Amino acid sequence: MPLNLVPEDAIERLLDNAFGMDRHGRTAYLIRNDMPWLNALSFGMVAEDGALVGSLQSWPVALTREDGAQTPLIMVGPVAVAPSLQRTGHGRMMMDAVVAAARAHATEPLMMIGDPEYYGRFWGFSAEGTQGWDAPGPFEPRRLLALSVDGRPIGGSGMLGPRIAVAA
Numbered sequence: 293m294p295l296n297l298v299p300e301d302a303i304e305r306l307l308d309n310a311f312g313m314d315r316h317g318r319t320a321y322l323i324r325n326d327m328p329w330l331n332a333l334s335f336g337m338v339a340e341d342g343a344l345v346g347s348l349q350s351w352p353v354a355l356t357r358e359d360g361a362q363t364p365l366i367m368v369g370p371v372a373v374a375p376s377l378q379r380t381g382h383g384r385m386m387m388d389a390v391v392a393a394a395r396a397h398a399t400e401p402l403m404m405i406g407d408p409e410y411y412g413r414f415w416g417f418s419a420e421g422t423q424g425w426d427a428p429g430p431f432e433p434r435r436l437l438a439l440s441v442d443g444r445p446i447g448g449s450g451m452l453g454p455r456i457a458v459a460a
Contacts, residue, residue, distance in 0.1 A: 302344040303347050307372050311372065320370070322428040324367050327351050328351075330366065335347070335386045335389050335390065348390055349369065352455040354456065357450040358449075365455075367404060368387075368390055369404045369405065371383045398441065403437065403439075404438075405427075408437055418438070418439075421438055421447040425451075
């Protein structure tokens, strides 16, 4: 289900339950600061009773080079599943959906901060090409991952942050 059809307070409650109330200070939040999520690449999972049990948001971000030029990217995450349903495949289904949608639309490369063993194994995300990337907060370089959805090379150097201009 498109995430824009889900009440925002339900999304916030799910994220608090999955990641804690202190999640807003994390590096990922700083990278996508004040950007609206991308509806076509953000998904929700709703139980039969109507409760939100999973959400995945994607964000327009960019790698800003020293000269100020930006390379557009799409940041995937957070991928949140209700604690009682974690490890049941809900997160994997949402990741399958976002990667398939990004490939179908030949979007900018996807990026995320995540477990390279997991996201690499199932979808091909890797830290290859992200060595020159920096972030506005603490991060482990091996967890700064990217995935080209159309074969374009990934690389460059600069600071990750919000995209200055978002195409309509």
